[in-house]
Amino acid sequence: MTTAxxxxxxxxxxxxxxxxxxxxxxxxxxxxxxxxxxxxxxNERLIVDPILSLGYAALLWIPVLFGxxxxxxxxxxxxxxPKVGAGNVIAGALLGATGGAIVGAFVLLVDAVxxxxxxxNVTPAMxxxxxxGASVAVGALLLVVVGGALGALGGSFHLINPRVxxxxxxxxxxxxxxxxxxxxxxxxxxxxxxxxxWLDRLMYGSGRGLTIGAAGVVFLAAVLASLRFKGRVRGTxxxxxxxxxxxxxxxxxxxxxxxLVAGLVLPSVFGSYLNEVLASVGLFMxxxxxxxxxxxxxxxxxxxYVAFFAVGAYTTAVLTSPLSPNVAPQMAFFEALPFVLxxxxxxxxxxxxxxxxxxxxxxxIVTLAFGEIARLIFQADWLSGTFGGxxxxxxxxxxxxxxxxxxxxxxxxxxxxxxxxxxWREGRRLxxxxxxxxxxxxxxxxxGITIMAGSAGAIAFGLLFxxxxxxxxxxxxxxAVFRMVLMFVAIAGYVSWRLQESRVGRAWMAMREDEQVAxxxxxxxxxxxxxxxxxxxxxxxxxGALFAVKIGTIFPSSFKIVQSIxxxxxxxxxxxxxxxxxxxxxxxxxxxxxGPTQTGLLREFQEYKLLLYGAILVYMMLQRPExxxxxxxxxxxxxxxEFLQDAWIKxxxxxxxxxxxxxxxxxx
Amino acid sequence: xxxxxxxxxxxxxxxxQALAGVDFSIDEGEIVSVIGPNGAGKTTFFxxxxxxxxxxxGEILFxxxxxxxxxxxxxxxxxxxRTFQNVRLFPNMTVLENIMVAxxxxxxxxxxxxxxxxxxxxxxxxEIRQRAVDVxxxxxxxxxxxxxxxxxxxxxxxxRRRLEIARAMATQPRLLLLDEPTAGMNPRETRELTGLIxxxxxxxxxxxxxxxHDMRVVRDVSDRVFVxxxxxxxxxxxxxxxxxxxxxxxxxxxxxxxxxxx
Numbered sequence: 001m002t003t004a005x006x007x008x009x010x011x012x013x014x015x016x017x018x019x020x021x022x023x024x025x026x027x028x029x030x031x032x033x034x035x036x037x038x039x040x041x042x043n044e045r046l047i048v049d050p051i052l053s054l055g056y057a058a059l060l061w062i063p064v065l066f067g068x069x070x071x072x073x074x075x076x077x078x079x080x081x082p083k084v085g086a087g088n089v090i091a092g093a094l095l096g097a098t099g100g101a102i103v104g105a106f107v108l109l110v111d112a113v114x115x116x117x118x119x120x121n122v123t124p125a126m127x128x129x130x131x132x133g134a135s136v137a138v139g140a141l142l143l144v145v146v147g148g149a150l151g152a153l154g155g156s157f158h159l160i161n162p163r164v165x166x167x168x169x170x171x172x173x174x175x176x177x178x179x180x181x182x183x184x185x186x187x188x189x190x191x192x193x194x195x196x197x198w199l200d201r202l203m204y205g206s207g208r209g210l211t212i213g214a215a216g217v218v219f220l221a222a223v224l225a226s227l228r229f230k231g232r233v234r235g236t237x238x239x240x241x242x243x244x245x246x247x248x249x250x251x252x253x254x255x256x257x258x259x260l261v262a263g264l265v266l267p268s269v270f271g272s273y274l275n276e277v278l279a280s281v282g283l284f285m286x287x288x289x290x291x292x293x294x295x296x297x298x299x300x301x302x303x304x305y306v307a308f309f310a311v312g313a314y315t316t317a318v319l320t321s322p323l324s325p326n327v328a329p330q331m332a333f334f335e336a337l338p339f340v341l342x343x344x345x346x347x348x349x350x351x352x353x354x355x356x357x358x359x360x361x362x363x364x365i366v367t368l369a370f371g372e373i374a375r376l377i378f379q380a381d382w383l384s385g386t387f388g389g390x391x392x393x394x395x396x397x398x399x400x401x402x403x404x405x406x407x408x409x410x411x412x413x414x415x416x417x418x419x420x421x422x423x424w425r426e427g428r429r430l431x432x433x434x435x436x437x438x439x440x441x442x443x444x445x446x447x448g449i450t451i452m453a454g455s456a457g458a459i460a461f462g463l464l465f466x467x468x469x470x471x472x473x474x475x476x477x478x479x480a481v482f483r484m485v486l487m488f489v490a491i492a493g494y495v496s497w498r499l500q501e502s503r504v505g506r507a508w509m510a511m512r513e514d515e516q517v518a519x520x521x522x523x524x525x526x527x528x529x530x531x532x533x534x535x536x537x538x539x540x541x542x543x544g545a546l547f548a549v550k551i552g553t554i555f556p557s558s559f560k561i562v563q564s565i566x567x568x569x570x571x572x573x574x575x576x577x578x579x580x581x582x583x584x585x586x587x588x589x590x591x592x593x594x595g596p597t598q599t600g601l602l603r604e605f606q607e608y609k610l611l612l613y614g615a616i617l618v619y620m621m622l623q624r625p626e627x628x629x630x631x632x633x634x635x636x637x638x639x640x641x642e643f644l645q646d647a648w649i650k651x652x653x654x655x656x657x658x659x660x661x662x663x664x665x666x667x668x
Numbered sequence: 669x670x671x672x673x674x675x676x677x678x679x680x681x682x683x684x685q686a687l688a689g690v691d692f693s694i695d696e697g698e699i700v701s702v703i704g705p706n707g708a709g710k711t712t713f714f715x716x717x718x719x720x721x722x723x724x725x726g727e728i729l730f731x732x733x734x735x736x737x738x739x740x741x742x743x744x745x746x747x748x749x750r751t752f753q754n755v756r757l758f759p760n761m762t763v764l765e766n767i768m769v770a771x772x773x774x775x776x777x778x779x780x781x782x783x784x785x786x787x788x789x790x791x792x793x794x795e796i797r798q799r800a801v802d803v804x805x806x807x808x809x810x811x812x813x814x815x816x817x818x819x820x821x822x823x824x825x826x827x828r829r830r831l832e833i834a835r836a837m838a839t840q841p842r843l844l845l846l847d848e849p850t851a852g853m854n855p856r857e858t859r860e861l862t863g864l865i866x867x868x869x870x871x872x873x874x875x876x877x878x879x880x881h882d883m884r885v886v887r888d889v890s891d892r893v894f895v896x897x898x899x900x901x902x903x904x905x906x907x908x909x910x911x912x913x914x915x916x917x918x919x920x921x922x923x924x925x926x927x928x929x930x
Contacts, residue, residue: 419784426787443787495783502782502789503796506761506769513758520718522744522773522839531779636819637760647822 014087016094019070023098023151026066030059030099031106034130036611037121042604043129046209047179053209054604055129057176063099063147067092067154088158096151097144103130104140111136167226174222178203179210180592180601187271256493263486267479275478277591279550280598282485283543285586288570289492289579290539295568296577297500298532299512301364303564304371307351308344308537310559312544314378315343317393317554318386324393326385333401333549340545341538347374348537352530359515371564379556392555396548400474401484406466409458416455424448475550485546492539493579499535508532562596562610569613573620575627577634584629589613669732671696671875672717672748672843677726678899679709679716686712688899689726694843699869699876701886703910704896705919710879711753713896714845718750719743730843745773749841751832753848753879759821763811766820766831767800770838803838806872807864826857833864837872844868846878850885858882865889883911895919 033039043055071088107130109115110122131139132146157165178185182204189196203214210218240248267275287309294302318324319336331339351370355363378387387393427445473480499505507528510518519525548554566589574585593609594600605612620627626635636643670693679687686709694700702710716723719740728736735743758766775796781789804811807830815823820831829849836844849865850858862885868874880886886893886907893910895903897919903910910916 415784419786422784422786422788498782498785499779502779503772503775503777503792504779504782506765507772509761509765510758510769510772513760514756516720516740517752517756517758518769519740520720520744520750521770521835522741522749523769524739524741535779633760633819640821643819644822647818 014071014091019091019094020098022066022070023095024102026062026095026099027102030062030103033058034103034106034126035119035122036608037126038608040121040123040126040129041607045604046205046207047176048215049205049207049209049211051212054179059103059130060146060150063092063096063150064154066099067095067151068157069154070095071155071158084158088155089152090155092155093148093152096146096154097148099151100144100147101140103147104143107131107136107143108140163227163230167223167230170226171219171223175210175215175219178214178218181274182208182210184271184274184601187273188269190271256490260486260490264483267482270479270482272478275482277594277598277600279478279482279485280595280600281586281590282482282489283547283550284567284570284590284595285583286485286489286492286546287540287543287567288574288582288586289489289496290536290543291567292571292577292579292582293496293499293539294532294536295571297496297505297512298508298529300529300532301360302367302533302536303364303561303568304351304367304369304374305536305540305567306559306561306563307371307374308347308540309544309547309563310374310378310556311344311347311537312340312541313548313554313559314387314393314544315340315541316545316548317396320397320549321393321395323395324386324388332404333397333545334403334407336397337542337545340541344537344541344544345534347541348534349530351537352533356526356529368561368564371561375556375559378559387556390556392553392558394553396552396554397475400472401549403471403473404466405469405471406462406464408462410462410466413455413458413462416458417452420448420451420453420455422448423451475552481546481550485550488542488546492542493583495535495539497579504528504531558597560596566596566613569617573616573627575630575634578627578629578631581627581629581631585627588628589616670694671698671731672877673727673729674717675727675729677713677716677728678724679712679721680724685899687716687723690896690899690901692894692901694875694877696842696875697869697873698891699865699878699889700892700894701890701907702877702879702894702896703881703883703886704902708896708919709899710896711847712899714750714847714877714879717743718748718845741773744839744841747840747842748845749836749839749843750845751829751836751847751849753851755825755828755832757820757828757832757835760819762817762819763804763823763831764797764800764816766835767803767838768796770835771796771799771840774840800838803834806837806867807834826853829853829861833868837868837874842875844874844876846876848879848881850880850882858885861885862888887911 039055039058041055042058043053045054046052047054047057071091107127110119111127115122127136130143132142133139134142185203186200186208189200203210205211240251243251267278270278287305290308291302291305294300294305316333316336318327319329319331319339320333322328322330351367355366358366377383379390380387381389383389384391423443424445425448426443427448430443431445471480473484475481507518507523510521510523511525511528515525518528547558551558570585570589571582572585573589574583575581590598590600592600592602593605593612594602596609599606626638672692672694674690674692677687677690677692678685690709690713692713702713704710712721715721717728719735719738719742722737726736727734730743730746730748733746735746735748738746758769761769775792777786777789777792780786781792801812801816804816810827811831811834815827820828823831829852833844833846833849836846846865850861853861865876865878865885866889869876876889878889880889890907893903893905893907894901895910895913895916897915902915902919903913905913
């Protein structure tokens with residue numbers, strides 16, 4: 001054993017083996033991201049102008065984080081807190097220096113031996129970059145020194161107050177956030193009639209990174225704000241969660257409505273770039289919500305979800321485009337929408353029926369195949385008369401979504417008519433069972449008739465004046481597209497929320513838990529599964545329809561398996577079975593990294609997107625398998641042990657509280 | 669007419685004849701125990717009645733209609749509910765949800781009603797909840813109060829068994845099939861459950877078939893005992909008759925072979 005523990009005077013833990021092992025890992029990661037060209041590509045993006053580029057940032061966080069982690073000890077409540085001291089710093093420094101040495105060795109190696117035939121990204125420019133512009137020998141030494149220093153910095157984080165530590169982290173994160181969103185701010189300041197270009201010039205340098213002054217201000221402001229408000233957010237969330245169920249629900253509804261209104265108003269100041277990104281986020285959120293119904297609620301692992309997205313897009317294309325080869329009814333977007341939903345439902349049944357009896361892995365494999373089959377059908381020559389083959393379909397919806405509010409009124413009227421009828425029937429039933437049972441809010445036949453009459457009026461009005469108000473959204477107008485997408489997301493979110501808390505949702509849940517038992521308890525699993533498939537398909541088809549009109553052109557190659565995978569990753573990373581989770585997952589993954597063909601805030605990640613998706617997925621599975629914002633149910637499921645312990649503690653507290661109350665009652 | 673009448677029920681798994689032509693019947697309001705040594709086919713008997721396995725041959729007449737070969741959910745809807753030998757709850761659903769979901773086949777509101785929260789939907793949800801509370805109340809305070817919102821996996825073993833019975837009750841059956849309800853319980857819990865099985869009939873009016881190993885429970889609850897061995901009925905009658913029946917004793921203890929040689 002080469003494990004050595006530092007003398008007690010140093011304090012803190014210091015294990016040579018662990019530090020060396022960490023250094024090896026850190027160095028390997030650094031070499032890897034350099035060799036695939038990430039560092040060089042990222043180097044064009046400046047974070048702080050002119051001293052720090054994203055390329056260096058991508059390298060330098062490694063020794064800091066690893067240096068911190070190497071001497072991190074789990075602090076348990078009721079146990080002696082781990083001692084900190086110089087040992088932490090030394091461990092970090094050793095780790096960083098080891099990592100630096102590995103990168104240095106790499107630099108020396110690739111300088112001496114030409115490896116560009118296999119590793120095309122190992123360019124002289126990259127070697128120069130890694131050597132900090134100096135000669136390779138000096139650069140290699142520098143790498144060891146810098147690595148050691150940054151590792152020591154990471155290790156020394158143990159020595160400072162955790163509160164300050166987390167504030168510093170917040171500060172750095174905000175700095176990066178502002179640097180990343182440079183384009184967005186440029187847009188907001190420059191193109192919205194706000195003559196704030198001076199602010200833009202103040203914040204961002206000529207290389208479009210934050211200026212040193214601006215970086216300092218952002219950092220300080222974030223640190224101070226975080227010190228000031230630390231714990232308040234968590235406190236508010238905790239108080240919200242402590243509210244009774246119904247209150248929480250209504251508050252959540254207000255919050256959602258508030259966010260919806262903000263989402264409708266804010267795009268006008270966001271600028272086109274952010275709106276474009278947010279529209280992609282919304283599109284994937286919409287599909288994530290749909291897939292969440294299938295995977296998260298019903299527990300059916302569907303890897304061919306893109307098929308339904310494609311069905312939505314192609315149905316819209318065929319029905320709205322004047323260039324659709326065979327059939328070209330040239331409908332408006334909203335006229336086509338009912339057919340889109342219908343086709344999606346049929347597609348859901350077609351995929352769902354043969355896989356009814358399959359479970360788990362088998363289901364995943366078969367649906368994966370269905371996803372590919374869908375793409376091949378749209379690509380096939382013998383259907384090119386309808387779907388355009390590999391050439392795809394152009395001029396979808398003539399590039400715009402034309403909303404005639406008259407028809408919106410008609411749609412609302414139809415829903416009202418149905419509700420009115422149900423109220424009327426309910427009222428009749430109550431009357432039959434005894435008229436005295438009428439309470440305020442209860443249905444009466446008269447109420448139903450009034451609602452029906454009003455609805456009929458609305459329908460008549462809508463049909464007579466279909467174009468009393470119109471809203472045209474063209475695909476290139478990203479602001480309006482985002483609003484449109486947001487409304488669809490709201491509808492999808494509502495549908496999924498209501499279904500989850502209903503008899504249908506409970507049946508899905510039971511089926512996910514134990515299909516055989518669910519069946520024995522009277523749940524028709526065939527219907528339940530098909531319903532999940534159909535609803536998931538319909539939601540995906542809405543996404544497809546919007547996608548088709550937004551882009552205006554679709555090709556079979558837009559519907560590859562990677563789409564299904566990315567939507568699934570959104571659901572998993574966000575939190576399976578949780579609406580908030582899916583929203584956060586889409587925001588983080590699509591918003592920052594970008595979708596399969598869409599860019600996110602970090603355009604430089606374009607090429608390395610799938611790598612990062614994979615890395616994030618692996619990290620999440622290891623560290624937080626329940627997702628970023630999981631439903632409480634899922635957390636419970638994956639952390640049964642912790643839950644049981646908590647429950648036990650609560651029971652003790654509860655028993656104590658009950659005893660207290662009883663004692664008081666006994667006194668009075 | 670008996671509530672459940674089975675004629676010539678047979679089920680084979682590969683080379684194993686799990687059930688070889690079993691005849692069985694139970695009248696409304698009866699409690700019948702099914703006993704037999706391990707591997708006698710008791711659980712297969714339940715699985716076949718509840719539709720988890722379709723029988724190879726034979727008739728299963730429930731309320732005079734043949735239900736053999738129907739899917740489990742149809743059979744549950746007809747009014748047969750069961751529990752499982754190795755407790756199979758929905759572990760990550762709460763106690764209340766476990767009971768609410770079991771009322772699926774007695775309720776009807778679908779997607780549309782849920783989306784628009786129609787009055788009928790809200791009324792049905794309230795009724796489902798109320799019935800769940802009512803069913804859980806049958807077990808005293810063991811499954812009530814703060815336990816409503818606890819996930820099923822957090823319950824003690826005995827409470828899981830109780831919850832499983834509650835879940836079967838919630839499907840509003842006429843016939844309850846209980847598969848070893850007292851397995852793994854301590855003597856006090858077993859006594860309590862024995863009383864409960866009686867109450868299931870007297871208070872809730874269920875007809876009950878129970879597979880049981882504990883002979884005291886069999887003696888205390890059953891009107892009639894039905895003995896299976898190697899997939900065939902070897903005896904049937906009152907507990908007193910069965911406990912002295914030669915065939916039954918042989919099936920349980922084995923025939924003393926080679927006695928003469930010793």
